[in-house]
Amino acid sequence: MRTVLQQLDIAKALTRISHEVIEANRGVDALIILGIPTRGAVLAQRIAATIDRIGYRDGSTPPATEVGSLDVTMYRDDLSRNVTRTPARTTLPSNIDDRTVVLVDDVLCSGRTIRAALDALGDIGRPRVVRLAVLVNRGHRELPIRADYVGKNLPTSTDERISVHLAEIDGDDCVTISSERGVT
Amino acid sequence: MRNMLSTSDLSRSSAMGILDIAEDMADISTREVKKLPTLRGQTVANLFFEDSTRTRISFEAAAKRLSADVITFSTRGSSVSKGEGLKDTAQTLAEMGADAVVIRHGASGAPHILASSGWIDAAVINAGDGTHEHPTQALLDAFTIRRRLHGRASRGKALDGVSVLIVGDIVHSRVARSNVWLLTTLGANVCLVAPPSLVPVDLSRWPVTVEFDLDHAIAECAPDVIMMLRIQVERMDAAYFPSAREYSTSWGLNDERFARLPPDSIVMHPGPLNRGLEISSLAADSVRSAVREQVANGVSVRMAVLYGVLTGERKGDA
Numbered sequence: 001m002r003t004v005l006q007q008l009d010i011a012k013a014l015t016r017i018s019h020e021v022i023e024a025n026r027g028v029d030a031l032i033i034l035g036i037p038t039r040g041a042v043l044a045q046r047i048a049a050t051i052d053r054i055g056y057r058d059g060s061t062p063p064a065t066e067v068g069s070l071d072v073t074m075y076r077d078d079l080s081r082n083v084t085r086t087p088a089r090t091t092l093p094s095n096i097d098d099r100t101v102v103l104v105d106d107v108l109c110s111g112r113t114i115r116a117a118l119d120a121l122g123d124i125g126r127p128r129v130v131r132l133a134v135l136v137n138r139g140h141r142e143l144p145i146r147a148d149y150v151g152k153n154l155p156t157s158t159d160e161r162i163s164v165h166l167a168e169i170d171g172d173d174c175v176t177i178s179s180e181r182g183v184t
Numbered sequence: 185m186r187n188m189l190s191t192s193d194l195s196r197s198s199a200m201g202i203l204d205i206a207e208d209m210a211d212i213s214t215r216e217v218k219k220l221p222t223l224r225g226q227t228v229a230n231l232f233f234e235d236s237t238r239t240r241i242s243f244e245a246a247a248k249r250l251s252a253d254v255i256t257f258s259t260r261g262s263s264v265s266k267g268e269g270l271k272d273t274a275q276t277l278a279e280m281g282a283d284a285v286v287i288r289h290g291a292s293g294a295p296h297i298l299a300s301s302g303w304i305d306a307a308v309i310n311a312g313d314g315t316h317e318h319p320t321q322a323l324l325d326a327f328t329i330r331r332r333l334h335g336r337a338s339r340g341k342a343l344d345g346v347s348v349l350i351v352g353d354i355v356h357s358r359v360a361r362s363n364v365w366l367l368t369t370l371g372a373n374v375c376l377v378a379p380p381s382l383v384p385v386d387l388s389r390w391p392v393t394v395e396f397d398l399d400h401a402i403a404e405c406a407p408d409v410i411m412m413l414r415i416q417v418e419r420m421d422a423a424y425f426p427s428a429r430e431y432s433t434s435w436g437l438n439d440e441r442f443a444r445l446p447p448d449s450i451v452m453h454p455g456p457l458n459r460g461l462e463i464s465s466l467a468a469d470s471v472r473s474a475v476r477e478q479v480a481n482g483v484s485v486r487m488a489v490l491y492g493v494l495t496g497e498r499k500g501d502a
Contacts, residue, residue: 071208074220074221074222074250075220075221075222079222079495079496080494080495080496082496083496084185084491084492084495084496085495085496086201086204086205087205087208089208089211089339090208123215123219123220124216125216
């Protein structure tokens with residue numbers, strides 16, 4: 001097992017992503033940050049907090065960036081292939097119609113989770129734009145989906161496993177990579 | 185979860201799991217698009233050998249909200265009236281591609297036979313069998329109690345210490361049986377109240393207390409929940425009590441008894457209501473009555489059960 005991102009690296013990556021989100025959106029108006037549970041939802045909270053910190057340089061006190069979570073379990077295409085998944089909660093801060101929705105997930109791999117998320121969004125409303133932010137981008141895409149904001153690109157082989165640890169859930173912040181063949 | 189046959193073999197954690205998924209399903213029904221693609225391409229067959237309105241419609245609505253296809257079968261106007269048996273009827277449905285069979289049958293144990301005989305591969309959900317069990321009704325009752333007590337913060341909560349009176353025709357009631365097992369598994373204290381002729385003979389293995397006097401039970405237990413059962417005229421082939429009026433006077437929830445209940449208690453009834461017999465209109469239509477919520481929650485709970493039996497790998501999981 002090898003650590004590829006330390007706590008400071010994660011913090012820097014999220015700060016950079018937050019800046020990029022503001023830049024691409026030309027400000028903080030109409031933004032909704034939606035994380036995909038479990039860890040994407042935590043990352044979304046952190047990105048929203050970072051945007052609140054850096055988004056207003058003129059010293060005014062703005063409304064906080066709207067942040068929520070979007071569960072995609074019911075929209076997955078692999079429900080009959082795995083053990084029954086327990087869905088997590090969807091919390092929407094407000095109506096997403098005509099807003100800029102930034103989806104947040106921890107690892108982007110096949111792209112199937114994001115496909116499910118896009119379907120889930122379609123049932124909730126019609127955003128003006130949907131963007132995707134991920135902490136780790138590994139390869140192996142199975143669908144034509146790409147991330148707009150990437151914390152770290154990690155080319156991996158299929159038998160390697162990426163684990164994202166976040167303090168809110170796991171007690172510490174780090175991203176590790178391990179070979180499944182090595183763990184017997 | 186492969187089948188849903190009874191609540192007596194449901195563990196506390198799997199029962200809580202179903203109730204928590206039902207919370208998510210209830211959130212869906214508040215959205216503009218009240219539909220999920222989860223069970224697209226799967227077929228749910230409703231096999232009703234006994235009359236039913238709300239359970240059949242509720243299962244149908246639940247399956248459709250999850251995008252499953254629904255085949256509804258009731259015995260009237262079918263080959264059952266020509267003498268076709270359970271095995272042939274079930275196999276016919278299975279050949280038409282049913283992935284789950286929701287069955288209501290007058291004989292206790294019919295769903296068990298369907299699930300264990302190897303006649304069909306489909307998942308089996310018990311929608312009421314004879315005087316045995318009606319598990320989805322008990323799950324929706326538990327869900328309703330939990331939502332009344334905890335509101336939006338219901339997820340992850342059990343019913344520890346909640347005092348429940350179940351009043352009426354216990355001996356014929358599958359709703360009572362399923363509720364006894366489920367509610368006590370979730371930590372509630374259940375007390376059964378009925379005339380002695382409507383109490384099962386041997387209750388020594390039931391985790392409940394039994395009272396024969398409703399007024400005494402209300403005073404003694406200060407119930408959080410009072411669940412009135414329907415007097416099942418169609419199952420009464422002998423005289424279990426002298427007259428409907430006498431039953432209503434002694435064991436019905438009339439206006440005067442209703443006024444004596446603790447102010448925050450919840451009044452429940454699985455329906456259909458016999459107004460004026462086991463429950464007065466004042467009690468049934470009051471703000472404390474959860475009768476209509478029970479119907480709405482039924483759809484969410486049945487969505488959770490269908491999700492549970494129709495997703496996940498179909499092997500090894502009993």
